[in-house]
Amino acid sequence: MEILYSGLLDETLHYIQPGGGATSIRQVSEQELSSPSFLLDKAGIVIIGERVSNPIQLAQVIYSKDNAVSILLISDPVNHRKIKQALQFTPISGSTIHSISNEGRQGMALVLENQMARTEQRRSYKKMKSLVGSLTFPVPQSFDRLKQQYIDKVFEEAPVGIILLNESGTIQAFNPYAAQLIAKTEREVLGLRLEELFPEKNKQQIKSFVTNAEAATSKLVLEKESNDASQYVEITLASLKRGHALTYKTVLLSDVSHQILSKKAIEESARKVELILESLPQIAWTANGKGENTYLNQQWYAYTNSYSQDRAGFSLKAFLHTDDLQATLGIWSASLQQGVPFEVEHRIRRGQDGMYRWMLSRALPLTDEKGDITFWVGTTTDIHDLRLAQQELQKLNEQLAASNEELSAANEEVLANNEELASANESLRQVNADLDNFIYTASHDLKAPIANIDGLIRVLEKNLEKKGVKDHAVSELIRMIHSSVTRFRATIHDLSDIVKLQREITHEKEPVNLTEVYQDVYLNLKEQIEEANAEIVLDVEACEEIMFSRKNVKSIFYNLLSNALKYRAQERKLAIKISCTPEENYSLLSFQDNGLGISLKNNSKLFGMFQRLHTHVEGSGLGLYIVKKILDNAGGKIEVESQVGAGSTFKVYIKRLATHVS
Template sequence: MTVSPVPGPLRSLPPATALADLLAVSMTGIIYYTPIYDPADSGNIIDFCFEYLNPAAQRMMRMPEVPTVTHNEQWPHSKAHGTFDFHVDAFVSGEPREYNINYQADGYDNYYRLAARRSGDGLWVSFTDTADQPRSPVEVALRAAQAAEKAARAEAEAQRQRFYEVLMQLPAHVAVHEGPNQVFTLVNPHYLRVANGRALLGQPIRAVWPELASHGILDELDRVYQTGEPFIASGLPVQADFTRTGQLQQVYYDFFFLALRDGQGQITGVLNFSYDVTGSVRARQQIEQMNQELETRVLERTAALQESEARFRIMADAAPNQVWAVNPDSSIRYANQAFLDFVGVSLEQYVATGWAAYLLPEDLALAQNTLETAIRSRSLYVLEHRMRRHDGQYRWLLAQGAPSFYANGELYGYVGSAIDITELKHTNEQLVRTNVDLDNFIYAASHDLREPITNLVGLVEALQEQLALAPAPTDPLVPRLLAMIEQAVARFQLTIAQLTDVAQLQQAWELPAEAVDLRALIESVQLDLGSKIEAAGAHLTVALANDCAIRFAPKNLRSIIYNLLSNALKYRHPERPPLVQLRCYRASDTLVLEVQDNGLGVDKVQQARLFGLFQRLHTHVEGSGMGLYMVKRIAENAGGHVRVQSQPGVGSTFTVVLPVQP
């Protein structure tokens, strides 16, 4: 077999091979040390150097045969456990020494039996590890009990530490008083701050806060310590010298005192938990004071309102139109005499029944919802509805109301009026029928006149051809008369076209709105104007923002864009090619269309006439004077508007603003 090298000192001891074999097979751990001395004091041993570990020691210590660390580096807690001193004593005395220890540190947790003896300049140590041998049931039970006790101590210490951290971090004043003198043994940072530099730990509370004796607080601490019964108080007034200037300051605290006990249940101290509630107490006091003042004001205001309402009723009863008032919950508050005469009941009866008995079912729901919506939004109430008069006839009323407020901004209710518009609605209905008849007439006239005027044009052209074929010269007056006839026919055709445009404009107002692909619509208009754009040598640029979405009647929107772009080409400046820009963008809840050109432009006087019906400011090009009129009417009928900025000789910018419908 292979024999391990024998340490230097063994080589002089015969027989060396037999000793090496003995160390190799020994079931006891063997370590050979040499001392390390203090450089400043050669007689003072400060550590031991490992020279050799037999195989048993290597296995039990989990170390190599010749470790590179020292004894104290391997076992830093050796001095605390006494094992290092045991080694020093054995080496210095030269006498055999034994030592038993339960070493629980540095990654070890076992019972060790050590025997040491100096040999020359070295120290032999023999040891056994109980973990390396079977343990007795008693030892196993003992170690299990020790482990459980250690774990319990660790858990108790962890809980104590967590409890301590909670107390230190609580946003309240926490202190622990121990013994019958209530001595401070623990205070958290919040308590230290309110103590304002006072020495607390180790001091009785009566010495620290003598001014609290007159408040009964200290007596309550003593009572809790003596009886074990907790003490709880909310918003307790306290006067103390918090600034340490000799001036007492009034504050309010919530207190909680709890008895602390030891393992045998004996009271050892008191937990003092307090919280400064001065802000909330004073706020509550202010609220109570404000409530008292408010109650006084309400009483005063009620008397003033009663006087004002009495004057209002006198004035309202003298008014010829119907006057009404409702509460914030929409219930009837008041109706003037004209209103009561209309429905034919007393005020008490009308307040009791409300207006439900006097409105048609289809009008009642609308009227109630409209009024409640106005009250919620504090907006104006406007509605046309039918109401039964005292003679049983339902009349149309225009009701309008506005919110009324108290001086503090609280809603008092709604006050409004109502007028009978039955005759007005009948008149409007007659006008609508008349307008329809007029539209039909215009359409029929423009349609029926087209054929005779076309025939007249044909006759004039035939007459011109016959005159051209005549062998003899005609009277000079004839060509002039024919030219005059042609001009009259042209004016007649223009009038018919204008009548057609008016009829189409009336119909355009009734077109339904739908989602419009604005980019595609503009491209379609560009195609229609393609020949005119090319003939004029114009350059058209289009800039559409990403949010240019709108619901509109496509035909009406096309008419707006077509007329604006057509005018930009038609009224171009003769000395430069037309530059036309079409822009579209969102502004709040509106869509803005802008058409800018570098054309002729118009002055301020002309701008005032620009959107009038049949208004033509430039006569050198064809036109009916209807285009801008139609643009303006279409925009205004949709709830929008049109404006123009122009400078003669420079150009114009037309802006159309349209509301964006949901």
């Protein structure tokens, strides 16, 4: 047998090459196939490919020439659906014409094999029918002669079981394929009735089938008992006329186990799919190839508050929001026509309260080996809250965009203000620099006049002594002038120190021995210490040396120790303790006394310039300011704990930029 083809794409041709044996493949033109003189008697199948401009018309021509040969139309998925639809309404379109999609290339070999077998069956049957039509009425004694007349090579080699029944329904002959299907020998079968070949449970059904079958071809499928697996046999019954009388009935037996088992497997798969879909938390559904709903899981009935008995009259239109109806139907129609996945967002009415909630519906098409869509599997998921959240997010984004515009405008305003502030800072820096220069110059220039005043007072005092003037009021006045000059000189000195601190940017650090610094300060304050009869305890062994400016450490010691001496309580002996302990990032230097104490209600002014702790004791009010300024410049800090009438503790935190030097 030959495979004839016309208009096939090269990639499709690759999948229909015969595997060997007696089958050959040959390309012919459309003109040759249409020619009345072109013979098809050796052809097992004629394939009309994708390049043929009018495949249905060519198939009709071939069918009119030979109604036994199988005709296979192969086309792309889109044209396949159109051709298949057109064949349903096309006249002169017999059962020999079939259409498949080139998407299912892997299954083409099986389709070709099946269709070629069908061609052979039809031709064998036609040949047998022509032989039987010329026979006379057979009698039981002529079994052997009858067999020799009609069982020729075609009958013996037909790939379908053939059994010949006389008008009384007894078996006259059967071919080897039939013997194989019924698993009986010729001696066991000849002369029996057809129903006697099958189990008891099928006999009455077959007897009725043979008796009542009309002249037209009738079919019956039976399950045949087998030790290995289930086997299904299709019985086709056709009456053969001899003149105007019905003389013979031909029984064709076909093994349709593969088709039946495949169908059952599909049904079982569908049942499993339903079980899976029932377990899903969202709505799930299926539809046939035409788009008609075939299944809805219980989630649908729970959502719509309907009953499964209503499924026969199911219509999604009744639940869809009217604004979403046309869009949904349009997308679904396009998916059905093009065979592409379906996806749409729409609103579906909830049964319990009539609320329309946003849903995302998706479906995928499932195809057979020919590329035809067998059914659709879809899900419908509630996205209402997500949709609302997206809308809210969009509003927030719009608000954020508006806020960004406002922020941009504010930033521009801030930049403009920063420029003004920078200009003001520069002006302030210049003023501060001028002020520092003024203070420095004034303190420097005032030293000479103060020294002159002090000298003149001393000269005046000596002259008065020489002249023997001993007036108490004059002596008190001179003493007060000396005291004022001393305070003035100290103030000028402190102002000079403040200017120096203001100008210092970097500090020369060196290992500073705290005991040595204390001893230097002690010598400077020895007169005041002895006058106050103060008891001083020094405990700095834990951090004997620190890295700092020696001059600044000495200034800290001097100012805090002199303050403790000034603001002592007259009713008790002054006790001062100076200690040092290492902290995580600092060396903590403490000055503790049992003096008058300080009210901390206005603590913010304590370290201000010219702020005095007690007014009854003379002082410039710059000591604590100088200490704080030293620490601020070096990254340190100062804290105070005090109780009026009990004493004070000043805690000096010196930044440990470097560890103790050992």
